Amino acid sequence: MVFASMTSLLGMIPLLAIGMNYYRYQYADPENKVLEPQYVKRQYDFIVVGGGSAGAVIANRLSEVRNWSVLLLEAGGDETEISDVPALAGYIQLTDLDWKYQTIPAPGKYCQAMKGDRCNWPRGKVLGGSSVLNAMVYVRGSKNDYNKWAELGNPGWDYPNMLKYFLKSEDVRNPYLASTNYHETGGYLTVQESPWRTPLSIAFLQAGMEMGYENRDINGAKQTGFMLTQSTIRRGSRCSTGKAFIRPVRLRKNLDVLLHAEATRVLIDPKTKRAMGVEYIKNGRTQVVQARNEVVLSAGALNSPKLLMLSGIGLADHLGEHNIPVISDLPVGNNMQDHVGLGGLTFVIDAPLTVTRSRFQTIPVAMEYIMRERGPMSFSGVEGVAFVNTKYQDPAEDWPDIQFHFLPSSIASDAGEQIRKILNLRDGFYNTVYKPLQQSETWSILPLLLRPKSTGFVRLNSRNPTQPPKIIPNYFAHQIDVDVLVEGIKMAINVSNSQAFQRFGSRLHNIPLPGCRHHQFESDEYWACCIKQFTFTIYHPSGTCRMGPASDPMAVVDPRLRVYGVTGLRVADASIMPTIVNGNPNAGVIAIGEKASDLIKEDWGMRRAPPPAAAG
Numbered sequence: 001m002v003f004a005s006m007t008s009l010l011g012m013i014p015l016l017a018i019g020m021n022y023y024r025y026q027y028a029d030p031e032n033k034v035l036e037p038q039y040v041k042r043q044y045d046f047i048v049v050g051g052g053s054a055g056a057v058i059a060n061r062l063s064e065v066r067n068w069s070v071l072l073l074e075a076g077g078d079e080t081e082i083s084d085v086p087a088l089a090g091y092i093q094l095t096d097l098d099w100k101y102q103t104i105p106a107p108g109k110y111c112q113a114m115k116g117d118r119c120n121w122p123r124g125k126v127l128g129g130s131s132v133l134n135a136m137v138y139v140r141g142s143k144n145d146y147n148k149w150a151e152l153g154n155p156g157w158d159y160p161n162m163l164k165y166f167l168k169s170e171d172v173r174n175p176y177l178a179s180t181n182y183h184e185t186g187g188y189l190t191v192q193e194s195p196w197r198t199p200l201s202i203a204f205l206q207a208g209m210e211m212g213y214e215n216r217d218i219n220g221a222k223q224t225g226f227m228l229t230q231s232t233i234r235r236g237s238r239c240s241t242g243k244a245f246i247r248p249v250r251l252r253k254n255l256d257v258l259l260h261a262e263a264t265r266v267l268i269d270p271k272t273k274r275a276m277g278v279e280y281i282k283n284g285r286t287q288v289v290q291a292r293n294e295v296v297l298s299a300g301a302l303n304s305p306k307l308l309m310l311s312g313i314g315l316a317d318h319l320g321e322h323n324i325p326v327i328s329d330l331p332v333g334n335n336m337q338d339h340v341g342l343g344g345l346t347f348v349i350d351a352p353l354t355v356t357r358s359r360f361q362t363i364p365v366a367m368e369y370i371m372r373e374r375g376p377m378s379f380s381g382v383e384g385v386a387f388v389n390t391k392y393q394d395p396a397e398d399w400p401d402i403q404f405h406f407l408p409s410s411i412a413s414d415a416g417e418q419i420r421k422i423l424n425l426r427d428g429f430y431n432t433v434y435k436p437l438q439q440s441e442t443w444s445i446l447p448l449l450l451r452p453k454s455t456g457f458v459r460l461n462s463r464n465p466t467q468p469p470k471i472i473p474n475y476f477a478h479q480i481d482v483d484v485l486v487e488g489i490k491m492a493i494n495v496s497n498s499q500a501f502q503r504f505g506s507r508l509h510n511i512p513l514p515g516c517r518h519h520q521f522e523s524d525e526y527w528a529c530c531i532k533q534f535t536f537t538i539y540h541p542s543g544t545c546r547m548g549p550a551s552d553p554m555a556v557v558d559p560r561l562r563v564y565g566v567t568g569l570r571v572a573d574a575s576i577m578p579t580i581v582n583g584n585p586n587a588g589v590i591a592i593g594e595k596a597s598d599l600i601k602e603d604w605g606m607r608r609a610p611p612p613a614a615a616g
């Protein structure tokens, strides 16, 4: 009786930490956490700033060259036992592993249901970066994305070239995927379908077929379709890039990983305009380390532009406002693109099939995970994804304009414990619309706009490097973004109306959002109002240090990722995307890290990368 009783997930965290520490790491895991160097050298051949999705890959690949010394500077610490558990992904936000950024309010335009009209923008502050906070969904995007990058004047970034890098990283664990030309085994990054799922996942695929979509590997020959989620999960645990790319090579003698070391600027000689090294703060002390060859910024789409601006690379007017001498006048921070959608689109069913707190936050479920790495805790929450075409998109192009994330739960499923907090929802809003659902069986779809026309920007708040950047997402500045998303919402409701879901009595939750009651429920105007209220980013900012040829006035880095106007400095992370990829970006960012490593090797005369050096 005691074991079957409901408990709070927060209350179970100590149990999980003790259990996992005991059963997994100390005795079972051959790839332990990194050890920091006893002393930091004065100079390294390469300094990589940020050990996230791209930076972890680059530190690994550059240190394959045995006579190169590589320093990885990471502002955060290492992962915890909690961040390891897929089902606890939401519990890492708002902790020390998160930079805890927020958007600047835009009254009447977006994020209106959030406290202070501010959407939270979590970012990983930890080795592995945002791949430690993310929902582990593995999506590469569309072939068209990469072909378009090449067409924009970036040779070598077309899909066939990028596919090589997707394959290079990957270790797929589902045999039916491994046998195709689009997947590979033996790479550092484990990809697999979740080892656990609800019966509703199959209903989701069946609904897709009723709507005329195939159930297919959306990372394969075509993207349009419905799929059970492929995830960056290894044996039921999160496979972050820290775990995938750094831990296996942590004993390499030519790789130093410095944690809790926050870079504050790149040191650039104002006369030669050459990057000389990096200034960083560790243990409250400002220190300097020199780069013999290059500095690579992989601090993510918010902090890479911030670091460039702090170092004198940015729009001259903006740098002038903060009295920062200009080294290179470039549109740093512009072109910010993100995937935005409607949050809280919730459906109710009659059958006890959804993930509810009372059924799944139990000690037996926790013990199943600790002992066998199985069960509901091994599941990230997103059971299925789909890529669909609204009436604004030609299906023949195979470049869907809307993505669905399917969840067999809703923001009410945790009884208000965590999700409402990480979304920064106003209490009145949550209590009016979602609290009444706390005892119900609920599922949801997150319809997401894949190629927004509206772009935002990131700027400095201050020249003080410890201040967060100013984030202006500028969602819905173009009406077409609203129109496409409204169509996407109506298509998501069609999933609920399918026979596959009707057999469970599925229906749209019908308490209108308070700020939109003046519109007829379910009208286009109502949904257009809803997206400005319950604006839901799934945290994919990109494009803020855009890659492009010298003729591109928006470009910050060239097609070899070198910052214009400076030598010895590259950017390699989500910020270099000229246009956002058509889907969750983590896989694309890892491929950027792989390609950046090869570009650097080529430019320094290591044209053919040697085979990976053995650990140690």
Ligand SMILES: Cc1cc2nc3c(=O)[nH]c(=O)nc-3n(C[C@H](O)[C@H](O)[C@H](O)COP(=O)(O)OP(=O)(O)OC[C@H]3O[C@@H](n4cnc5c(N)ncnc54)[C@H](O)[C@@H]3O)c2cc1C
Binding pocket: 049, 050, 051, 052, 053, 054, 055, 073, 074, 075, 076, 122, 123, 124, 125, 126, 127, 128, 129, 130, 131, 133, 134, 135, 136, 137, 138, 139, 261, 262, 263, 264, 298, 299, 300, 301, 303, 304, 307, 538, 539, 540, 541, 573, 574, 575, 583, 584, 585, 586, 587, 589
């Ligand atoms: C909550 C959440 C859910 C997501 N879900 C998914 C998903 O399911 N699937 C998917 O594909 N994508 C998802 N994403 C997006 C994806 O994880 C990111 O796009 C990707 O991780 C970005 O990689 P990056 O290398 O550009 O930046 P990051 O991975 O954020 O890495 C940047 C690194 O730089 C470090 N850093 C920053 N500033 C400094 C400094 N000054 N000094 C030293 N170090 C610094 C950071 O601490 C961090 O480790 C999600 C993101 C979030 C936040």
